[in-house]
Amino acid sequence: MRIDNTHKKWFAASLIIFGVATAVYVPYAAHSPSGPRGGSAIGLTFGTVGSAFMVFAGLLAARKKVPVWRLGRAQSWMRGHLWLGLLSLPIIFFHAGFKFGGPLTSVLMVLVIIVVASGVFGAALQHYLPRVMTAQAPGETIFEQIDHVREQLAAEADHLVQSATGAAEPAREEGRGGLSLAVQSEVALDEKLAPLRNFYELEVRPFLQSGGKGQLLLSDSDRARAAFEGLRTLLPTGAQETGKRLEAICEEERQLHRESRIHYWLHGWLMMHIPLSFALLLLGCVHAITALRY
Amino acid sequence: MAGPERTTKKLAQRIDLTYFKRPHPFRTWRFWLSVAAPLVAILWIAWYGVAGSNRVYSGGKMSRAHAVLAAKCDACHLRQTGSFSAKASDQACLACHDGPIHHANQAFTPNCSSCHEEHQGRMRLAATADVSCTQCHANLRTTGEPTHYVRDIENFGAGHPEFAALRPGAVDPGTIKLNHAVHMKKNLKGPNGEPVQMDCDDCHRPPTSTQPLRFGSATGMPVLIAQKSDLPIAISARAYMAPVTYAKHCVACHGLQFDKRFTESVPHDTPQVIHTFLVQRFQQYIATHPAELRELGPDRTLPQKPLPVALRVLTPDQWVAERVSESEELLWRKTCKQCHALSIPADGALPTVAKSNITARWMPHADFNHERHELLKCTECHAGALTSHETADILLPGIATCEKCHHSGSDGAEARCFECHTYHDWTKQKEVKGRLTLSGIGRGE
Numbered sequence: 001m002r003i004d005n006t007h008k009k010w011f012a013a014s015l016i017i018f019g020v021a022t023a024v025y026v027p028y029a030a031h032s033p034s035g036p037r038g039g040s041a042i043g044l045t046f047g048t049v050g051s052a053f054m055v056f057a058g059l060l061a062a063r064k065k066v067p068v069w070r071l072g073r074a075q076s077w078m079r080g081h082l083w084l085g086l087l088s089l090p091i092i093f094f095h096a097g098f099k100f101g102g103p104l105t106s107v108l109m110v111l112v113i114i115v116v117a118s119g120v121f122g123a124a125l126q127h128y129l130p131r132v133m134t135a136q137a138p139g140e141t142i143f144e145q146i147d148h149v150r151e152q153l154a155a156e157a158d159h160l161v162q163s164a165t166g167a168a169e170p171a172r173e174e175g176r177g178g179l180s181l182a183v184q185s186e187v188a189l190d191e192k193l194a195p196l197r198n199f200y201e202l203e204v205r206p207f208l209q210s211g212g213k214g215q216l217l218l219s220d221s222d223r224a225r226a227a228f229e230g231l232r233t234l235l236p237t238g239a240q241e242t243g244k245r246l247e248a249i250c251e252e253e254r255q256l257h258r259e260s261r262i263h264y265w266l267h268g269w270l271m272m273h274i275p276l277s278f279a280l281l282l283l284g285c286v287h288a289i290t291a292l293r294y
Numbered sequence: 295m296a297g298p299e300r301t302t303k304k305l306a307q308r309i310d311l312t313y314f315k316r317p318h319p320f321r322t323w324r325f326w327l328s329v330a331a332p333l334v335a336i337l338w339i340a341w342y343g344v345a346g347s348n349r350v351y352s353g354g355k356m357s358r359a360h361a362v363l364a365a366k367c368d369a370c371h372l373r374q375t376g377s378f379s380a381k382a383s384d385q386a387c388l389a390c391h392d393g394p395i396h397h398a399n400q401a402f403t404p405n406c407s408s409c410h411e412e413h414q415g416r417m418r419l420a421a422t423a424d425v426s427c428t429q430c431h432a433n434l435r436t437t438g439e440p441t442h443y444v445r446d447i448e449n450f451g452a453g454h455p456e457f458a459a460l461r462p463g464a465v466d467p468g469t470i471k472l473n474h475a476v477h478m479k480k481n482l483k484g485p486n487g488e489p490v491q492m493d494c495d496d497c498h499r500p501p502t503s504t505q506p507l508r509f510g511s512a513t514g515m516p517v518l519i520a521q522k523s524d525l526p527i528a529i530s531a532r533a534y535m536a537p538v539t540y541a542k543h544c545v546a547c548h549g550l551q552f553d554k555r556f557t558e559s560v561p562h563d564t565p566q567v568i569h570t571f572l573v574q575r576f577q578q579y580i581a582t583h584p585a586e587l588r589e590l591g592p593d594r595t596l597p598q599k600p601l602p603v604a605l606r607v608l609t610p611d612q613w614v615a616e617r618v619s620e621s622e623e624l625l626w627r628k629t630c631k632q633c634h635a636l637s638i639p640a641d642g643a644l645p646t647v648a649k650s651n652i653t654a655r656w657m658p659h660a661d662f663n664h665e666r667h668e669l670l671k672c673t674e675c676h677a678g679a680l681t682s683h684e685t686a687d688i689l690l691p692g693i694a695t696c697e698k699c700h701h702s703g704s705d706g707a708e709a710r711c712f713e714c715h716t717y718h719d720w721t722k723q724k725e726v727k728g729r730l731t732l733s734g735i736g737r738g739e
Binding site for chain 2: 030031032033034035037038099100101102103104105139141142143144145148149152264267270271274275276278279282283286287290291292293294
């Protein structure tokens with residue numbers, strides 16, 4: 001999600017909430033006989049508010065699972081998740097009095113820091129990378145289908161090269177004096193397309209089958225362009241179009257590779273953020289019950 | 295670069311329409327991690343539960359004093375039958391400690407934990423924050439009669455008044471005349487007439503000092519401050535100076551000779567005891583020296599007028615009475631009067647000696663420990679001692695002297711209230727009967 005002007009109200013509200021919380025916390029901390037405590041009335045209030053923010057942020061997953069829920073727009077939920085989730089960190093710090101406490105509370109503090117930090121990191125990525133994706137992978141496809149599309153590109157390239165080179169098998173006629181004229185011309189054509197076949201066998205097919213792994217010649221756009229320019233100088237006029245189409249297929253493959261990489265950046269942080277946030281919510285419930293008891 | 299023709303239709307035809315039925319490994323990993331993380335969290339909590347330990351729920355490390363109870367949460371967190379809450383209540387504290395009230399007129403009594411907060415790490419529980427005290431003393435309100443204490447103290451550096459003993463109009467109530475300046479001057483006449491230079495510790499020492507006094511007597515038992523005050527708590531034997539006593543500190547230089555016939559001194563005691571001593575002493579003497587009953591009168595011969603020598607023959611009682619009278623005249627009007635305030639009646643009765651009123655402890659509401667300050671020279675704090683001529687001078691250091699070291703900041707000595715003041719009135723301490731066992735706190739078999 002891009003953080004743009006539509007977030008202004010949320011930003012302003014968050015700033016106000018943070019300001020009010022700070023204005024309450026500072027005198028409370030200064031005048032508490034034994035320092036700010038999570039179990040004091042104000043400490044409990046901070047804890048309740050912070051937990052409510054975290055629960056709301058966690059409910060985004062449920063909202064996404066049930067899109068027909070008519071409880072606000074998905075964008076509003078997302079904005080709430082971002083801003084209230086971010087606010088939960090200082091509110092929880094105010095609740096804890098900036099102390100880590102015992103084993104359970106220390107783990108909770110570490111979790112909340114990691115979850116919020118990863119969320120901020122992810123929000124920054126989600127703000128900037130989509131544009132990068134559009135610029136670097138205009139031929140973007142569905143991420144889960146990248147491998148499937150790759151297979152189709154490889155098959156298309158195979159078919160292209162076979163059509164251009166593989167159909168003309170030289171037929172050997174036994175006879176007086178050697179090969180026939182037709183065969184002789186086919187052999188000559190085959191020899192002219194050898195660079196194409198060789199280039200395809202040595203560079204293009206391995207590249208299309210690599211799945212974007214490794215640093216091959218065609219992995220780099222500039223080096224690929226130079227390579228294909230060199231190939232075109234060796235190809236007859238009839239094969240120029242094949243060369244161009246092969247180059248385009250290689251460019252598509254590079255875009256798929258970039259798309260895949262950007263996708264992992266865009267969503268990889270969720271591998272940490274989501275599991276840890278579930279653990280955080282669960283342990284938070286345990287903490288709430290036991291802290292109220294003791 | 296002209297590429298292969300890619301219409302929207304062709305692009306769409308590349309997609310397997312059932313792809314969403316087969317989750318991508320990325321999503322699968324994310325799902326299982328989302329299951330595993332909370333599961334690990336539950337197992338972690340459950341492990342403590344199986345082990346029968348509640349330490350995972352602890353709010354932090356215990357203080358030094360209570361570290362031995364770290365594994366015994368219910369030593370303090372007692373759960374009432376039928377109640378969910380198991381908060382540490384004052385009753386739990388009082389089961390092991392007595393916490394006498396601070397003052398009968400205090401407006402409210404805070405909970406134990408509001409000042410002594412546990413689970414804050416290895417710290418001294420008694421080292422309370424100033425705000426524990428200033429929650430009352432920053433705006434002091436009392437029940438009953440108005441208080442004479444300052445009402446708006448924020449901390450040692452803000453609002454703390456000058457020490458009561460040094461406020462304007464305060465004088466030393468002691469009646470013993472002592473001139474510190476004279477005693478500290480150079481070439482003072484020593485016990486044997488030799489010139490000496492006295493030092494502070496020739497008179498002022500802690501009760502347990504074993505160093506021999508340079509000009510003192512080995513006799514005379516040390517008197518602990520605690521014995522002279524009504525403070526039942528144990529105080530370091532080196533916290534306060536032992537009271538200066540005549541028998542120990544003064545007798546070597548200030549003898550109580552009363553008659554040239556005797557080298558001994560009168561006892562340092564009440565006038566009645568001295569009188570009885572004098573009578574007995576002179577009676578003993580005249581019994582062994584009857585010749586002195588015949589006294590030649592004083593020689594009043596003038597150069598041109600010789601007079602007959604007067605001869606007096608006294609009875610023993612008369613002789614004793616005259617000698618006692620002369621001795622008492624010397625003692626009451628000179629020797630004793632040099633230090634004591636005497637009121638001598640006109641009818642010849644024995645004088646009344648004012649009580650010495652030497653203050654054993656100048657700050658009854660604050661603790662002080664000389665031992666902790668022995669790195670300093672005495673006169674750094676008791677600056678007036680070298681120049682004090684009057685008994686009424688109070689030679690205590692003022693609050694400004696203490697603030698030179700005891701102030702807030704990383705370069706200051708401890709300046710919080712607890713360093714000098716105690717909330718609990720320990721004179722009202724009650725005994726507590728212990729109820730815990732070693733096995734009960736996990737320290738025995």
